[in-house]
Amino acid sequence: GGEGRGVRAPVCILNVGGTRYAFPRDAIKDFPLRRVSRLHGCSSEKEVLEVCDDYDRERNEFFFDRHSEAFVFIMLYVKSGKLRFVPRMCELSFYNEMVYWGLESSHLEFCCQRRLDDRMSDSYTCFSEEDLRGDEEARGGSSSATWLERMRRTFEEPTSSVAAQILASVSVVFVIVSMVVLCASTLPDWETAKNRTALMMTLRSASPQVIEAVCIGWFTAECIVRFLVSKDKCEFLRRPLNVIDLLAIAPYYASALASAVTGESPQLQRAGVTLRALRMMRIFWLIKLARHFLGLQSLGLTLRRCYREMVMLLVFVGVAMAIFGALAQLLEHGLDLETRNDDYASIPAACWWVIISMTTVGYGDMYPITMPGRVLGGLCVVSGIVLLALPITFIYHSFVQCYHELRLRTARYHRSLSTEFLN
Template sequence: TAESVREPSGIIEAICIGWFTAECIVRFIVSKNKCEFVRRPLNIIDLLAITPYYISVLMTVFTGENSQLQRAGVTLRVLRMMRIFWVIKLARHFIGLQTLGLTLKRCYREMVMLLVFICVAMAIFSALSQLLENGLDLGTKNKDYATCWWVIISMTTVGYGDMCPITVPGRILGGICVVSGIVLLALPITFIYHSFVQCYHELKFRSARYSRSLSAEFLN
């Protein structure tokens, strides 16, 4: 709205959007292959990060600050949530996010294996908890979903404390669930960690080599 634009946060947002828009336009103009530029994932993310601001401004201008704008509030909130793509834009300049993306790309099998481990353990321990621990303090009628939630929280050692077993067999099962979660999570995470370190050094070496090549071209 017009009032939000006058606020400091609105002014900062407008400046950032203007900067991002100018950057995208300049990069599009100087790019040799326009079709390849449009198909690049990071450029698509840039477009998704910029577009919601202009759409929300246009909706505010055409609908006005009245009941029509309130009816469009859900759409505006969804568009504003797309501003999370601003964070992904940092991957272009931040080696840490590049390392994370490359690690997830190379370790997708380990990630799937981790997900399978968690799902299998969740099915086993949730069934056992309902069998051995009828007195589980769930506080809800949907015991199937609640026991799955309890298993996930226990295996990841988060332990919110919103539900807990109150009988001896249930507490023994809870201890086994916690220890099993530590073991199951440690196996694939070790491979992911080593891949992350390898990707980090690889990208760092590539960045240093690129900087040296630019320096050599500048000196020549």
């Protein structure tokens, strides 16, 4: 190699923690490790030093101050396609080496993936590969990329900076105001009270329509900015919270468009039910609070991780409803008895009683009147308590883990926020 020529020698040497590996120059072009393959595109020694820790031009040797034994196992993955943990090495330390060389948790064997997940859960640690790559790119990227990353964190991470906290507080205020106006507008005496009190006279000048328009304008501007600064536009549109934002904003514009097209014509009267339904979809704005409250984020993450347990819970309830519903319809209505309970005239009607009994709600709108039916009702209640309690234990532990993971992530942002404030 030579000055300003980067990796151009026929053979290049990787020195990882004192262990040397020699490769042909063409071999590193499509090397499975991203950090090594980046060496091929370096055109100057400055760019080479951004990838490795040191560089010897005469021998074309690249020095990496990393764990040599971990790199041995990573090289075994390059050769055989199987990546496993180093014995007697911390899983998180090995995962840190993987991320440095450009590998992800999905490259691990399934058994090692489970070990890594358990280790992260036990230590309440949740490091996202996307966040790690984003931090690395923000440190080594251009000023425009750094500015976009800061803007993205300001809108996506409410605790990442002072500006993000102020923006989140304003957004919460708009959500609360819009919900208060939505709830107050459904009161029967809203118009009467607006004419009687001085406070409502003040509110008349700022009518609910104006307040609604201001809130929608804020939410629309926020959504557009977050879309523009996002890294992956398609991924942005697939995220559940962003879909909810669109569902909460779109009905307002649909209602305004329908009103502008139909005016006061009879078509508007026929579309009144649809427009009212669309306006009620603004209640989805409350889910926007999940961006700013740790509890709601923990709930969403728990539901995403425990979908198998949720499906299992629904299967338990469905099977119990079918069995107890059929038996209740038979005992209360199907048998040729003198007393027939018309509330149990069909199995679907009996299933309603089953689900209310299993969840111990007990509305009292339906209840068995025969002795066999009451015995069946007692069995139904006890079975419901047992069946619902079995998957709940797994869901509870997952919620605790998710809560601690998100709290640790928030604490990391708080530390950076404190540093920013002091500076």
